[in-house]
Structures are given as structure tokens and as C-alpha cells.
Amino acid sequence: MGATQKADPREQTLLRMIALLEGAAAQGATLIIFPELAFTTFFPRWLIEGDALDAYFERSMPNPSVQALFDRARELRVGFYVGYAEVTPERRRFNAAILVEPNGSVLGRYRKVHLPGTREPRPNTAFQQLEKRYFEYGDLGFPAFRAGSDWQSAILGMMICNDRRWPEAWRVLGLQGVELVCVGYNSAAYDPNGGASEDEALRTFHSKLVAQANAYMNSTWAVAVAKAGDEDGSGLIGGSCIVDPNGRIVAEATTLSDELLVADCDLDLCRQGKDKMFNFEAHRRPQQYAAITSQVGVIEPAFVNIDKSTDRFRAAQPSS
Amino acid sequence: MGATQKADPREQTLLRMIALLEGAAAQGATLIIFPELAFTTFFPRWLIEGDALDAYFERSMPNPSVQALFDRARELRVGFYVGYAEVTPERRRFNAAILVEPNGSVLGRYRKVHLPGTREPRPNTAFQQLEKRYFEYGDLGFPAFRAGSDWQSAILGMMICNDRRWPEAWRVLGLQGVELVCVGYNSAAYDPNGGASEDEALRTFHSKLVAQANAYMNSTWAVAVAKAGDEDGSGLIGGSCIVDPNGRIVAEATTLSDELLVADCDLDLCRQGKDKMFNFEAHRRPQQYAAITSQVGVIEPAFVNIDKSTDRFRAAQPSS
Numbered sequence: 001m002g003a004t005q006k007a008d009p010r011e012q013t014l015l016r017m018i019a020l021l022e023g024a025a026a027q028g029a030t031l032i033i034f035p036e037l038a039f040t041t042f043f044p045r046w047l048i049e050g051d052a053l054d055a056y057f058e059r060s061m062p063n064p065s066v067q068a069l070f071d072r073a074r075e076l077r078v079g080f081y082v083g084y085a086e087v088t089p090e091r092r093r094f095n096a097a098i099l100v101e102p103n104g105s106v107l108g109r110y111r112k113v114h115l116p117g118t119r120e121p122r123p124n125t126a127f128q129q130l131e132k133r134y135f136e137y138g139d140l141g142f143p144a145f146r147a148g149s150d151w152q153s154a155i156l157g158m159m160i161c162n163d164r165r166w167p168e169a170w171r172v173l174g175l176q177g178v179e180l181v182c183v184g185y186n187s188a189a190y191d192p193n194g195g196a197s198e199d200e201a202l203r204t205f206h207s208k209l210v211a212q213a214n215a216y217m218n219s220t221w222a223v224a225v226a227k228a229g230d231e232d233g234s235g236l237i238g239g240s241c242i243v244d245p246n247g248r249i250v251a252e253a254t255t256l257s258d259e260l261l262v263a264d265c266d267l268d269l270c271r272q273g274k275d276k277m278f279n280f281e282a283h284r285r286p287q288q289y290a291a292i293t294s295q296v297g298v299i300e301p302a303f304v305n306i307d308k309s310t311d312r313f314r315a316a317q318p319s320s
Numbered sequence: 321m322g323a324t325q326k327a328d329p330r331e332q333t334l335l336r337m338i339a340l341l342e343g344a345a346a347q348g349a350t351l352i353i354f355p356e357l358a359f360t361t362f363f364p365r366w367l368i369e370g371d372a373l374d375a376y377f378e379r380s381m382p383n384p385s386v387q388a389l390f391d392r393a394r395e396l397r398v399g400f401y402v403g404y405a406e407v408t409p410e411r412r413r414f415n416a417a418i419l420v421e422p423n424g425s426v427l428g429r430y431r432k433v434h435l436p437g438t439r440e441p442r443p444n445t446a447f448q449q450l451e452k453r454y455f456e457y458g459d460l461g462f463p464a465f466r467a468g469s470d471w472q473s474a475i476l477g478m479m480i481c482n483d484r485r486w487p488e489a490w491r492v493l494g495l496q497g498v499e500l501v502c503v504g505y506n507s508a509a510y511d512p513n514g515g516a517s518e519d520e521a522l523r524t525f526h527s528k529l530v531a532q533a534n535a536y537m538n539s540t541w542a543v544a545v546a547k548a549g550d551e552d553g554s555g556l557i558g559g560s561c562i563v564d565p566n567g568r569i570v571a572e573a574t575t576l577s578d579e580l581l582v583a584d585c586d587l588d589l590c591r592q593g594k595d596k597m598f599n600f601e602a603h604r605r606p607q608q609y610a611a612i613t614s615q616v617g618v619i620e621p622a623f624v625n626i627d628k629s630t631d632r633f634r635a636a637q638p639s640s
Contacts (some may be wrong), residue, residue, distance in 0.1 A: 113605050113608050114603055114604075114605065115603075116597075116603065138608070141608050142608065144620075145621060146620070146621040146623055153623065155620060155621060165537060165598070166537070166603075166604075167487035167488075167537055168487075168491070168608075168612060171487060171488070171609075171611075171612050172608070172609060172611050172612065174618075175611045175615060175617075175618055175619065176611075176618065176619060176620060176621055177618040177620040198566070198592075202568075205567070205568075206536060206567065209529075209532055209533050209536060209567050210533055210536070210537065212529055213529045213534070214487070214533070216530070217486070217530065246518070246522060246526070247526065247529050248522075277436075278485070280616060280617045280618055281617025281618065282617075283434055283435075283482075283486075284486070284488070284617070285433050285434065286612065286614070288433050288458070288461050288462065288488075288489075289492060289612055289613050290613060291492050291495045291496075292488060292491050292492065292495070292612050293606045293609050293610055293612060293614075294606070294613075295495060295606070296601055296606055297495075297599075297600045297601025297602075297604070298495055298496065298594070298600055299495065299497075300464075300475060300496060300497040301464050301465060301475060301496055301497075303473065
């Protein structure tokens with residue numbers, strides 16, 4: 001999807017999404033993946049409070065402001081993944097996604113685990129990244145869902161944006177035999193405050209690289225879908241791609257605008273990896289992975305053999 | 321390194337390794353990475369027993385048959401990683417690697433955790449993959465080592481071959497702040513028994529892909545080094561590469577023969593990732609990763625909403 005500006009009415013955004021959905025259905029697609037926070041601009045770039053913030057959140061899914069998309073999908077017998085900002089009746093807020101099957105039933109819900117950014121606004125900058133302020137950490141884990149017959153009983157998983165850079169998220173899905181992972185994202189193309197940082201090409205390379213390698217290492221299809229382009233003065237990378245279980249890109253976006261990528265995802269292509277190279281039962285050694293779940297941050301090895309005669313010794317100190 | 325045939329005398333192999341070491345030292349390298357099982361042919365491709373098998377194993381490291389390499393490295397004030405088959409005084413056998421510092425001291429030892437292949441030989445095939453028969457699973461975890469001043473107090477890690485396809489291995493090193501991961505490998509270029517399988521180009525792509533993505537996701541340099549070419553009638557991929565903490569290949573092999581790749585690995589390039597995008601302390605959520613250490617194999621979600629009216633329903637059954 002191309003950018004969605006703050007001033008864009010919901011109806012306009014929904015019409016764009018329905019047009020994409022209809023185009024995909026016309027090409028035979030049965031699963032359509034929309035981006036993270038697909039119905040709005042990426043609002044965590046601003047400090048917003050009160051009613052103005054509430055306006056970005058969905059109190060239920062579906063709801064009247066998105067119902068037309070759900071209705072059209074069911075009519076066309078296509079399902080979809082879409083990301084949105086969720087507020088619960090208890091006023092809990094999550095960066096969420098939903099998988100809706102072609103028959104209209106909700107197959108599963110997901111709440112983003114890996115929230116980037118900060119809780120406190122950075123002073124004197126035009127743009128923020130306040131996901132840690134606006135959202136709670138996802139509390140549903142990384143569940144995989146067994147689809148119904150419209151989707152050939154596929155095992156499907158969801159991630160949102162930054163999750164895709166964390167191999168733990170992929171592996172938890174892989175351990176459930178996932179065959180296709182849906183990822184929507186909004187990823188900055190550059191530092192919108194003008195700081196020195198990776199350029200857009202490198203950021204797009206990173207985005208594809210993690211989808212490709214994690215798809216391969218978990219023998220799964222991966223579909224990573226951007227909201228792209230200039231959004232309210234802040235640039236978002238494109239790079240949407242469909243990746244096969246060998247980690248090869250089989251379709252990729254060429255624009256930063258609304259654009260359809262369609263691929264035939266043969267789920268049986270997952271078997272080669274799952275049964276041989278990545279046969280987890282035969283080859284994983286969890287007794288050697290303890291640190292992954294027993295610690296959060298880095299614990300560096302202590303210094304040894306310190307040679308005080310040289311000035312090449314670095315100043316860093318061990319964190320434990 | 322190019323191939324080493326079964327018939328090649330150890331002295332000849334050692335001379336090749338010393339020549340590579342001298343060439344690297346002449347270009348200013350201080351750390352030289354040799355492949356897995358660097359002193360011999362990749363013997364797990366055959367069923368071997370008794371004294372014939374013992375001939376491939378090192379009873380100590382160093383030992384007289386490799387001492388010349390250690391001596392020359394110390395003379396030139398360069399260190400190295402090298403893979404070898406280890407047999408302990410208790411007759412335990414491991415697929416092992418060692419890191420030797422420029423001053424000649426042993427910085428660390430590693431024993432391969434992710435053993436591919438089988439324990440029992442496959443009948444009626446010319447070639448085997450018997451690593452699970454010849455070696456015990458590594459019992460040292462994935463330790464990172466703090467180097468001395470010759471290596472700027474770098475935090476170094478080791479893997480061997482198949483380990484590099486397992487993101488858990490990289491993450492355990494990443495959680496120790498690793499700045500450079502050394503990986504030696506012998507990876508088949510095709511099925512030596514003539515079965516249908518991935519072609520050499522795809523296998524080489526996989527090898528680079530996992531080094532690149534895991535280097536990026538752990539903000540570390542990675543150096544992946546093949547033993548390559550036709551070894552006793554069985555082909556090995558090349559694709560040796562030096563990867564920066566952004567996952568970019570900065571040097572890669574162009575032949576399947578003895579070949580030097582040299583790069584200046586600025587360890588400070590690890591900081592951008594470790595401090596921001598991959599600041600583990602700020603962003604990891606281990607409470608959501610439990611399955612990674614609590615289960616070995618796949619547990620698929622159960623079937624739901626089974627639609628008996630369609631024949632598109634797949635025959636697979638859940639494993640739990």
C-alpha cells in the first residue's frame with residue numbers, strides 16, 4: 001500500500017483497500033495481506049493524547065468503519081490479514097492484526113510483541129516513535145492457526161513489522177509447523193529528524209533479508225507487506241515481497257504506491273525443509289539454547305589476559 | 321580452501337594452510353579462519369571403522385602433525401580458527417574447533433552442536449553423511465570468548481557448518497555480545513548419490529543468506545569459510561564470505577580452490593545495531609519465546625472447522 005495521510009478520510013482508505021482486494025481476487029488470490037496499521041497513517045510518529053489518540057483505535061474488529069472491506073471479501077470468497085490499532089473494552093491498547101478466512105470467520109488474532117521506539121517522547125524533534133507509549137506488549141504469544149478448507153488447512157502465522165527482525169518470533173511459529181507467515185509493516189526509510197542513519201536502500205535490504213532467511217530457516221512461505229512512501233512528511237520503505245520456503249523472493253514490489261503482488265504459494269514446498277535440513281525433532285538441541293529464554297539482554301564475557309602495555313585495549317566494561 | 325583428498329598426505333595439507341596463513345599475514349590479517357575438518361577430507365561421507373577411523377581424529381590440539389601451523393602463526397603474530405575431529409582421552413569424539421590467539425594461547429574451544437546426517441548408514445549408497453555416528457553432540461554450549469589485546473579485546477564466537485543455519489546458535493552468541501563469529505563448513509554441492517535435490521547455486525545462496533541475516537540480527541561480523549570443490553568424488557559448495565554487522569557481504573570467494581579473502585573488520589560497526597534496533601535489553605520478550613527451549617520438534621495446531629464437503633482438505637494429521 002502507498003502512504004495514508006493523516007487527513008485522508010477512512011472511507012477513501014477503505015476504497016483503496018477494497019480496490020486492491022478486488023484486483024487480487026480477480027487474479028485468483030484467496031489470501032490478501034494488508035500492512036500494519038493499514039486503516040490510518042502511522043500515528044506513533046506524533047505525541048497525541050486524549051480523544052485525538054482514540055480516533056486511531058478500533059473498539060472492535062470488524063466495526064462499521066471497516067465493515068465494507070469485510071463484506072466485500074466474503075462476497076468474493078477471499079480472506080485477508082490486516083493490521084490495526086486495537087483498544088479493548090478495558091481500555092488496553094495493542095498494535096494488532098487479524099486473519100479473516102474467505103468464509104468470513106475470524107481465524108485468529110495477534111498482538112505485536114516486539115514494540116520498537118520509546119515510551120517517553122524525545123524532546124525537540126519533529127517526529128517520534130512512540131509505540132512503547134501507545135501500545136502494551138502483545139500478550140498472545142505467536143500463535144499459529146490451522147485454516148479451514150478454503151485455505152487448504154494451511155498453518156498460518158502472523159507478525160507485525162519489527163517482529164520480523166526477531167528470529168525468536170519466526171522460530172516459535174516454526175515450532176508450530178507454520179507454512180505461511182503474514183507480516184505487515186511501516187518501516188522508516190530514513191531518520192525523519194535528519195540524523196545520520198542507514199539509507200533507504202540498506203533498510204529495504206534488511207527488510208527483505210530477514211524475511212528471506214527466516215522463511216528458509218523455518219521452511220515456510222513469508223509475505224511481508226509495507227505501507228510505503230511519503231506519509232505526512234516521513235518516509236516509509238517499500239520492499240513488499242513474497243518469499244518461498246527456500247528464502248527466494250518470488251514477487252516483490254517495484255513502487256511505493258498501491259500495488260498488487262500475486263503468487264501461487266504451494267504449501268507442499270515447505271516439506272523438503274521441514275522433513276530434512278530443518279527437521280527440528282531430529283536436529284534441534286534446546287539444552288544448548290537456555291540463554292534465549294533465561295535472559296533478556298546481553299551478558300558479555302569478562303575481560304581476561306588484560307595487557308596493560310598496549311593502548312589497543314578497549315574501554316568497554318563487561319555488563320556482568 | 322579447496323578440496324583435500326583422502327590420499328593427500330597431512331604434510332601437503334599443512335603446507336597449503338601455512339601458505340594461506342602467510343599470505344593473509346602479508347596482507348595484515350591478524351585472525352585467519354580455516355574450514356571445518358580442515359586437516360582432512362570430509363570423512364563422514366564414508367562408513368569407516370576401527371583404526372581407519374582413528375586416523376582422522378586428533379588426540380590433542382596442537383599435536384606434532386599440526387605443530388608447524390601453530391608455530392608459523394605465532395612467529396607471524398597471527399591467530400586462527402580451525403576445525404578438526406577431536407578424540408578425548410576418554411575416547412569421546414567431537415567435531416571441534418579452536419581459536420588460537422596471535423600470542424599462541426588457546427582462547428577457546430568449541431564442539432559442534434548441530435550434527436546433521438544419520439547414525440545408521442544408508443544402505444546401497446556410495447556416499448553417507450554419518451556425523452551423528454562419528455561425533456557426540458557438542459557439550460560446551462555456544463561460548464563467546466573475550467580476546468586479548470592482539471585482537472582488541474574482541475568478543476569472538478565459533479560455529480561449525482550446519483550450526484550456521486540455526487538462529488538459536490547465533491542468538492546465544494548474540495546474547496554474549498559477540499562481535500565476530502567464525503564458521504568453518506563442508507557443505508554438499510549436490511546429492512552425491514544422484515538423488516533430486518537443491519542445485520549448487522541454491523545451496524550456496526542458502527549458505528550466504530543465513531550468514532548475512534544472522535549477522536545482521538545479532539549485529540556481528542561473520543566469517544564463513546568453506547572447504548570447497550570436488551573431494552573424493554563428492555562436491556562441496558564454495559561461497560566463503562565475510563559479512564558485516566549490516567548483513568552485507570564485504571568479501572566473497574570466487575573459486576573452489578585455495579583462495580584468500582581479506583577484510584578490515586571494524587568492530588565498532590557492531591554498535592549501531594547492538595545499541596538501537598537490536599538492543600536486546602530494551603526490546604526482547606523472552607516470556608513469549610518459551611517454546612524455543614521447552615520443546616524440540618514441531619507441535620502443529622489441531623484441525624478445526626473441518627469442512628467435509630470439500631476434497632481440498634489435506635491429509636496431514638496434527639502431531640499433537
